[in-house]
Amino acid sequence: MNIIPYSKQLKTAKELFEHKKTECESVLKELTTLVDEIYDSRKKAVKAIRSYESFLKGLTNRDVKLDKDMAEVISIILPFEECLSFEQHPEKMVKNSDYAAAISALAGMSGATGLVAFATLFGEASTGVSIHALHGAAATKAMLAYLGGGPLAAGGGGIVAGQAVLAAVGPLGWAIAGVFLTKSVIGRIHSMIERKIGYDSIRHQLRLTIESSKRNILGIQISKAEIDKLIDQLSTSSIIDFPKDYTLLDTNQKDTLVDMVNRSKLLANEINKRFIIK
Secondary structure, eight states: OOOOOHHHHHHHHHHHHHHHHHHHHHHHHHHHHHHHHHHHHHHHHHHHHHHHHHHHHTOBTOOHHHHHHHHHHHHHHHHHHHHHGGGTOGGGGOOSHHHHHHHHHHHHHHOHHHHHHHHHHBSSOOOSSSOOSOOHHHHHHHHHHHHTTSOGGGTSOHHHHHHHHHHHHTHHHHHHHTOOOOHHHHHHHHHHTSSHHHHHHHHHHHHHHHHHHHHHHHHHHHHHHHHHHHHHHTOGGGTTTSOSBGGGOOHHHHHHHHHHHHHHHHHHHHHTOOBOOO
């Protein structure tokens, strides 16, 4: 029986790893571009909702149910609006002082806007009561675990695997995770994978990241298309000439206002939609 020398096995494992790394970088680049695009669409969507809210507030004697329903819509988009402030102060995205400098450095690579875009797109859906940006070491660990294929308890690779994935994909991976790994950490991770089993393991994690990223790319594309469609349908240009006294509106006009409130809620839910890499 022919036994393949370990050095050749290691070389093959490393080549396969490099190929998968290149593929992963390409997919993550596509995902990053799409994240920026849907983030812009979400900001436009917020403006559309706020514009319609202003129109309703300009009506006298309006139905109180319109105010109640619109208030519910606003409660859904508030966390996203609050996160927008982090574009000016990216260091506040991480409360833990150990990561403050890291986020500042990362903002220099991917831009504060990019950081906020990722923070508002990935993770658990908003409850409407808290800001869903990245908060401290707990959020960092969760992100690393998810890049590593999920928590160890769920059969994933855990935080260490996530760190290895980030080391493999480079700065693009750091930007997506919203964390910054120092050279010393990267060095330790690379020393861990200088074995065939290490390359095979990380290649598996990269494959999981690729598969999940591709699913998210499709999901984000669908969501963006829906957002853009709803923004067009929520344009106040079609109702700008309505009487400013609600009691003077005819039945069709009142139905139009209710329909636009419903569309506002659909749009708010799309703004609040989260995606998770599993």
